Amino acid sequence: QDAVFVTNRGNSSVSKFLKSGHFVNDSAHSNPGLQLGLLSSLCTHDEFVYVCNKGKHRIEVLGYSDLTFKQSFGQGIFHCPEDIKVSNDILFIITQCEKLIHTFTTDFQFIRSITLSTQNIGLYDVSFFTVDLNCNFIISNLSAGRLETFSHSGEHIASL
Numbered sequence: 001q002d003a004v005f006v007t008n009r010g011n012s013s014v015s016k017f018l019k020s021g022h023f024v025n026d027s028a029h030s031n032p033g034l035q036l037g038l039l040s041s042l043c044t045h046d047e048f049v050y051v052c053n054k055g056k057h058r059i060e061v062l063g064y065s066d067l068t069f070k071q072s073f074g075q076g077i078f079h080c081p082e083d084i085k086v087s088n089d090i091l092f093i094i095t096q097c098e099k100l101i102h103t104f105t106t107d108f109q110f111i112r113s114i115t116l117s118t119q120n121i122g123l124y125d126v127s128f129f130t131v132d133l134n135c136n137f138i139i140s141n142l143s144a145g146r147l148e149t150f151s152h153s154g155e156h157i158a159s160l
Contacts, residue, residue, distance in 0.1 A: 003064075005049055007039040014042060014051055016067055027067040034069055036060055045086040045106050052081040052093070059084065059093065073108045087131040090152060094129055094139070101137065103152060114154035 013028035038055030049062040058075040093102045103111040128140035135152035147160040
């Protein structure tokens with residue numbers, strides 16, 4: 001990737017910088033009048049930037065090159081998306097308040113919701129959440145002081 005994207009909670013926008021630190025664009029300038037709301041995290045894949053809109057309970061999709069608004073998805077499916085990751089054309093969206101990870105294809109087809117609280121392993125916190133190239137996800141388990149690895153279907157693989 002040639003760019004770095006950051007959420008700006010002050011003006012509810014996403015900013016794009018070159019890796020050199022040079023400012024390129026901001027979604028507020030690309031989309032006058034668009035009020036995104038409380039943004040948490042984001043990820044990029046192909047020509048899109050996927051942004052968690054915690055305040056409006058959905059994912060915003062922006063264009064990678066110019067940050068123009070493309071669409072929203074997920075409203076009514078999940079509550080307060082905290083973090084989003086992508087691996088092999090699968091989006092992983094975690095909602096800490098629901099203790100769920102929702103999976104979608106990158107063209108917004110719902111795959112499944114994985115309930116972490118029923119895994120009987122302990123409580124989870126999104127202070128650490130990542131995915132690997134095999135679509136496994138790793139999440140922090142603060143109550144047990146370890147990391148847990150799950151397959152994209154929700155099967156527990158290992159505790160670290």
